[in-house]
Amino acid sequence: MFSTLLFLTLVAFAVFAFTRTKKKKSPISQSHWHALLLKHVAFYSRLDTENQLLFRKRMQLFLDEVYVEGVKIKLDALDYVLVAASAVIPVFGFKDWHYNNLSGVLIYPDVFNEDLQFETVSKNRRILGMVGTGQFEGQMILSKTALRQGFSNKTDKHNTAIHEFVHLIDKTDGVTDGLPERLLQHSYTLPWLNLMHEEMEAIHKNKSDLRAYGGTNKQEFFAVASEYFFERPKLLKRKHPELYKMLEDCFQTKNYAK
Structure with a gap:
């Protein structure tokens, strides 16, 4: 089972590598974004109308540049919206931000372990999200369950997707060390x-x-x-x-x- 999952993961990463050099069309329409964002994303709901429009444009740009794919699950509009919103939220204060160190985001059904397994019973299957290294450099893996829960629970101060995108921001200076040199004077x-x-x-x-x-x-x-x-x-x-x-x-x- 693990070899099959790893194969699917590597195939998905190969697709990311192939599409990274091409202009990608967003997988979903913007027609219902505003309603979904108002309902699920508190950051967006706090913005005025002008900035909400800008926020959606930034989401569109992200989805044009980064491939988002489900592994053994079908994603719906909300999943794409939440991934894109998670990417935009921490860099919304920066006009021309691009995630040059990210080519794709894989969405797993639920928690997984360090071997990228999620279809097995394991005490180590506790990972909610991760930024890839080594052969998975430039990739992110997120649990769909954690992605949804991060925006549905308004009181827990926890959001896995934002957490992982902050790691990517931290990593833009070449090292993930808690000192984001591109952000801090x-x-x-x-x-x-x-x-x-x-x-x-x-x-x-x-x-x-x-x-x-x-x-x-x-x-x-x-x-x-x-x-x-x-x-x-x-x-x-x-x-x-x-x-x-x-x-x-x-x-x-x-x-x-x-």
């Missing part, structure tokens, strides 16, 4: 490192409401804190004003918590 580097250290210490001492996974390392802290910022901005601003301000400057999303 050089003068912010030391304050950001000091703030990360303080917040991670608080997580380790169970004195923080940031998800425990954020204490794993600096890159995971950046991704977890970013999830919190985009999912529960008002709460983050109230409980962690310094962290909120730093992320607001980083993502160039002024007054987001209003």
